[in-house]
Amino acid sequence: MKLKFIFSCCLFIAVLGSNDAVFSQTKKTAKTVTKVTTTTRSAAGKKDIEAGKMLISKSDCMGCHSLENKMVGPAYITIAQTYPMTDANVTALSQKIINGGSGKWGQIPMTPHPGITSPDAKKIVKYILSLKK
Template sequence: MKRTILALGAVVIFMASFSKADLAKEKSKSVETTSITNHVFQQTPGEKLINKSDCIGCHNKTNKIIGPAYVDIAKKYPATEKNINYLADKIIKGGTGVWGTMPMTAHASLKPTDAKLMVKYILSLKK
Protein backbone atom coordinates (compact mmCIF):
# COMPACT_ATOMS: atom_id res chain seq x y z
CA MET A 1 0.00 0.00 0.00
CA LYS A 2 2.83 2.39 0.88
CA ARG A 3 4.55 1.63 -2.44
CA THR A 4 1.37 2.42 -4.35
CA ILE A 5 0.97 5.78 -2.62
CA LEU A 6 4.66 6.54 -3.18
CA ALA A 7 4.42 5.62 -6.86
CA LEU A 8 1.29 7.74 -7.34
CA GLY A 9 2.98 10.67 -5.60
CA ALA A 10 5.99 10.38 -7.89
CA VAL A 11 3.73 10.33 -10.95
CA VAL A 12 1.86 13.45 -9.75
CA ILE A 13 5.13 15.32 -9.15
CA PHE A 14 6.44 14.21 -12.54
CA MET A 15 3.30 15.37 -14.34
CA ALA A 16 3.31 18.69 -12.46
CA SER A 17 6.84 19.40 -13.68
CA PHE A 18 5.66 19.83 -17.28
CA SER A 19 4.92 23.33 -18.51
CA LYS A 20 2.07 24.06 -20.95
CA ALA A 21 4.60 24.34 -23.81
CA ASP A 22 6.03 20.93 -22.96
CA LEU A 23 2.54 19.43 -22.87
CA ALA A 24 1.70 20.91 -26.28
CA LYS A 25 4.95 19.51 -27.70
CA GLU A 26 4.27 16.09 -26.18
CA LYS A 27 0.72 16.11 -27.54
CA SER A 28 2.05 16.84 -31.02
CA LYS A 29 4.54 13.96 -30.76
CA SER A 30 1.80 11.69 -29.44
CA VAL A 31 -0.42 12.41 -32.45
CA GLU A 32 2.46 11.65 -34.84
CA THR A 33 3.29 8.43 -32.99
CA THR A 34 -0.35 7.35 -32.93
CA SER A 35 -0.66 7.94 -36.68
CA ILE A 36 2.47 5.90 -37.34
CA THR A 37 1.43 3.17 -34.92
CA ASN A 38 -2.04 2.85 -36.41
CA HIS A 39 -0.58 2.57 -39.88
CA VAL A 40 2.05 -0.01 -39.00
CA PHE A 41 -0.09 -2.21 -36.78
CA GLN A 42 -3.31 -2.22 -38.76
CA GLN A 43 -4.75 -5.74 -38.76
CA THR A 44 -5.89 -7.56 -41.87
CA PRO A 45 -9.46 -8.93 -41.95
CA GLY A 46 -8.10 -12.47 -41.58
CA GLU A 47 -6.00 -11.54 -38.56
CA LYS A 48 -9.03 -9.88 -36.93
CA LEU A 49 -11.09 -13.03 -37.48
CA ILE A 50 -8.36 -15.19 -35.95
CA ASN A 51 -8.05 -12.91 -32.93
CA LYS A 52 -11.82 -13.10 -32.33
CA SER A 53 -11.95 -16.88 -32.67
CA ASP A 54 -10.75 -19.77 -30.54
CA CYS A 55 -7.66 -20.30 -32.75
CA ILE A 56 -5.36 -18.70 -30.19
CA GLY A 57 -6.08 -21.53 -27.78
CA CYS A 58 -4.09 -23.95 -29.94
CA HIS A 59 -2.04 -21.78 -32.32
CA ASN A 60 0.40 -18.90 -32.04
CA LYS A 61 1.97 -16.74 -34.72
CA THR A 62 5.53 -17.89 -34.07
CA ASN A 63 5.46 -20.74 -31.52
CA LYS A 64 3.91 -24.20 -31.55
CA ILE A 65 1.34 -24.61 -28.81
CA ILE A 66 -0.98 -27.57 -29.42
CA GLY A 67 -1.18 -26.98 -33.15
CA PRO A 68 1.54 -25.62 -35.41
CA ALA A 69 2.66 -21.99 -35.42
CA TYR A 70 1.21 -19.88 -38.22
CA VAL A 71 4.68 -19.21 -39.64
CA ASP A 72 5.29 -22.98 -39.85
CA ILE A 73 2.04 -23.42 -41.77
CA ALA A 74 3.10 -20.61 -44.10
CA LYS A 75 6.46 -22.33 -44.70
CA LYS A 76 4.77 -25.60 -45.56
CA TYR A 77 2.06 -24.30 -47.91
CA PRO A 78 2.64 -21.89 -50.80
CA ALA A 79 -0.11 -19.26 -51.13
CA THR A 80 -1.91 -20.90 -54.04
CA GLU A 81 -5.67 -20.96 -54.57
CA LYS A 82 -5.59 -24.76 -54.16
CA ASN A 83 -3.85 -24.53 -50.77
CA ILE A 84 -6.09 -21.69 -49.61
CA ASN A 85 -9.19 -23.79 -50.38
CA TYR A 86 -7.63 -26.89 -48.81
CA LEU A 87 -6.66 -25.15 -45.57
CA ALA A 88 -9.97 -23.26 -45.31
CA ASP A 89 -11.73 -26.61 -45.65
CA LYS A 90 -9.47 -28.05 -42.91
CA ILE A 91 -10.41 -25.18 -40.59
CA ILE A 92 -14.11 -25.75 -41.19
CA LYS A 93 -14.10 -29.57 -41.08
CA GLY A 94 -11.22 -30.12 -38.66
CA GLY A 95 -8.80 -32.98 -39.10
CA THR A 96 -5.73 -34.82 -37.92
CA GLY A 97 -2.55 -36.42 -39.19
CA VAL A 98 -0.79 -33.57 -40.99
CA TRP A 99 0.91 -32.01 -37.96
CA GLY A 100 0.68 -34.93 -35.53
CA THR A 101 -1.95 -37.02 -33.81
CA MET A 102 -3.80 -34.20 -32.01
CA PRO A 103 -6.99 -33.50 -33.97
CA MET A 104 -7.99 -29.98 -34.88
CA THR A 105 -11.50 -29.09 -33.80
CA ALA A 106 -14.02 -28.47 -36.58
CA HIS A 107 -15.38 -24.95 -36.98
CA ALA A 108 -18.56 -25.81 -38.86
CA SER A 109 -20.23 -22.46 -38.18
CA LEU A 110 -17.39 -20.54 -39.86
CA LYS A 111 -18.21 -19.13 -43.29
CA PRO A 112 -15.93 -20.38 -46.10
CA THR A 113 -15.10 -16.78 -47.08
CA ASP A 114 -14.00 -16.03 -43.50
CA ALA A 115 -11.91 -19.21 -43.36
CA LYS A 116 -10.19 -18.18 -46.60
CA LEU A 117 -9.40 -14.74 -45.19
CA MET A 118 -7.85 -16.41 -42.16
CA VAL A 119 -5.78 -18.72 -44.35
CA LYS A 120 -4.60 -15.85 -46.56
CA TYR A 121 -3.39 -14.02 -43.49
CA ILE A 122 -1.58 -17.11 -42.19
CA LEU A 123 0.08 -17.77 -45.54
CA SER A 124 1.13 -14.13 -45.78
CA LEU A 125 3.46 -14.74 -42.81
CA LYS A 126 5.90 -16.73 -44.96
CA LYS A 127 9.36 -15.24 -44.65
Protein backbone atom coordinates (compact mmCIF):
# COMPACT_ATOMS: atom_id res chain seq x y z
CA MET A 1 0.00 0.00 0.00
CA LYS A 2 2.82 2.41 0.89
CA LEU A 3 4.56 1.53 -2.36
CA LYS A 4 1.47 2.47 -4.43
CA PHE A 5 1.19 5.75 -2.55
CA ILE A 6 4.86 6.62 -3.11
CA PHE A 7 4.59 5.64 -6.79
CA SER A 8 1.47 7.80 -7.22
CA CYS A 9 3.17 10.79 -5.59
CA CYS A 10 6.25 10.42 -7.82
CA LEU A 11 4.06 10.16 -10.91
CA PHE A 12 2.08 13.23 -9.87
CA ILE A 13 5.27 15.26 -9.28
CA ALA A 14 6.73 14.13 -12.61
CA VAL A 15 3.60 15.18 -14.52
CA LEU A 16 3.39 18.50 -12.70
CA GLY A 17 7.08 19.23 -13.33
CA SER A 18 6.87 18.46 -17.05
CA ASN A 19 3.94 20.87 -17.50
CA ASP A 20 5.98 23.67 -15.90
CA ALA A 21 8.88 22.94 -18.25
CA VAL A 22 6.60 23.10 -21.30
CA PHE A 23 4.97 26.32 -20.05
CA SER A 24 8.26 28.07 -19.37
CA GLN A 25 9.63 27.02 -22.77
CA THR A 26 6.56 28.47 -24.50
CA LYS A 27 6.94 31.67 -22.51
CA LYS A 28 10.60 32.03 -23.60
CA THR A 29 9.64 31.48 -27.24
CA ALA A 30 7.01 34.22 -27.07
CA LYS A 31 9.59 36.69 -25.71
CA THR A 32 12.02 35.82 -28.49
CA VAL A 33 9.40 36.45 -31.18
CA THR A 34 8.55 39.82 -29.66
CA LYS A 35 12.20 40.90 -29.65
CA VAL A 36 12.66 39.95 -33.30
CA THR A 37 9.56 41.93 -34.31
CA THR A 38 10.70 45.01 -32.37
CA THR A 39 14.19 44.87 -33.88
CA THR A 40 12.77 44.57 -37.39
CA ARG A 41 10.50 47.59 -36.86
CA SER A 42 13.28 49.76 -35.50
CA ALA A 43 15.60 48.86 -38.40
CA ALA A 44 12.89 49.89 -40.88
CA GLY A 45 12.27 53.06 -38.85
CA LYS A 46 15.94 54.03 -39.02
CA LYS A 47 15.92 53.62 -42.80
CA ASP A 48 12.85 55.87 -43.06
CA ILE A 49 14.46 58.49 -40.81
CA GLU A 50 17.66 58.57 -42.87
CA ALA A 51 15.63 58.74 -46.09
CA GLY A 52 13.58 61.62 -44.63
CA LYS A 53 16.73 63.54 -43.77
CA MET A 54 17.97 63.09 -47.35
CA LEU A 55 14.60 64.16 -48.81
CA ILE A 56 14.61 67.37 -46.73
CA SER A 57 18.12 68.23 -47.88
CA LYS A 58 16.99 67.97 -51.53
CA SER A 59 13.77 69.96 -51.07
CA ASP A 60 12.80 73.58 -50.43
CA CYS A 61 11.91 72.87 -46.77
CA MET A 62 14.99 74.64 -45.39
CA GLY A 63 13.85 77.89 -47.03
CA CYS A 64 11.16 78.24 -44.33
CA HIS A 65 12.29 75.87 -41.56
CA SER A 66 15.52 75.33 -39.68
CA LEU A 67 16.62 72.69 -37.25
CA GLU A 68 16.62 74.76 -34.06
CA ASN A 69 15.32 78.28 -34.80
CA LYS A 70 11.95 79.59 -35.93
CA MET A 71 12.08 81.14 -39.36
CA VAL A 72 8.96 81.55 -41.49
CA GLY A 73 7.79 78.21 -40.12
CA PRO A 74 8.56 76.48 -36.82
CA ALA A 75 11.90 74.85 -36.07
CA TYR A 76 12.00 71.09 -36.61
CA ILE A 77 12.87 70.54 -32.96
CA THR A 78 9.79 72.52 -31.88
CA ILE A 79 7.62 70.33 -34.11
CA ALA A 80 9.23 67.20 -32.65
CA GLN A 81 8.56 68.39 -29.10
CA THR A 82 4.93 69.13 -29.95
CA TYR A 83 4.00 65.87 -31.68
CA PRO A 84 4.84 62.39 -30.37
CA MET A 85 5.92 59.78 -32.94
CA THR A 86 2.61 58.03 -33.56
CA ASP A 87 1.13 56.65 -36.76
CA ALA A 88 -1.71 59.19 -36.53
CA ASN A 89 0.68 62.14 -36.22
CA VAL A 90 2.91 60.86 -39.02
CA THR A 91 -0.12 60.55 -41.31
CA ALA A 92 -1.62 63.93 -40.36
CA LEU A 93 1.65 65.85 -40.67
CA SER A 94 2.55 64.17 -43.96
CA GLN A 95 -0.80 65.32 -45.35
CA LYS A 96 -0.01 68.83 -44.09
CA ILE A 97 3.25 68.75 -46.08
CA ILE A 98 1.43 67.66 -49.24
CA ASN A 99 -1.66 69.91 -48.91
CA GLY A 100 -0.15 72.88 -47.08
CA GLY A 101 -2.04 74.78 -44.41
CA SER A 102 -1.94 77.42 -41.68
CA GLY A 103 -3.16 78.21 -38.21
CA LYS A 104 -1.21 75.98 -35.85
CA TRP A 105 2.07 77.91 -36.08
CA GLY A 106 0.87 81.35 -37.14
CA GLN A 107 -0.93 83.09 -39.97
CA ILE A 108 1.62 82.52 -42.74
CA PRO A 109 0.47 79.42 -44.64
CA MET A 110 2.76 76.55 -45.50
CA THR A 111 2.93 76.07 -49.24
CA PRO A 112 1.51 72.81 -50.55
CA HIS A 113 3.95 70.26 -51.93
CA PRO A 114 1.79 68.10 -54.24
CA GLY A 115 4.92 66.72 -55.92
CA ILE A 116 5.94 64.91 -52.73
CA THR A 117 4.45 61.43 -52.51
CA SER A 118 2.70 60.28 -49.37
CA PRO A 119 5.41 57.69 -48.52
CA ASP A 120 8.14 60.33 -48.94
CA ALA A 121 6.21 62.86 -46.83
CA LYS A 122 5.89 60.24 -44.08
CA LYS A 123 9.67 59.67 -44.16
CA ILE A 124 10.22 63.43 -43.81
CA VAL A 125 7.85 63.56 -40.84
CA LYS A 126 9.54 60.56 -39.19
CA TYR A 127 12.88 62.33 -39.51
CA ILE A 128 11.52 65.55 -38.00
CA LEU A 129 9.77 63.76 -35.11
CA SER A 130 12.92 61.71 -34.41
CA LEU A 131 14.66 64.97 -33.42
CA LYS A 132 12.79 65.14 -30.10
CA LYS A 133 15.29 65.58 -27.28
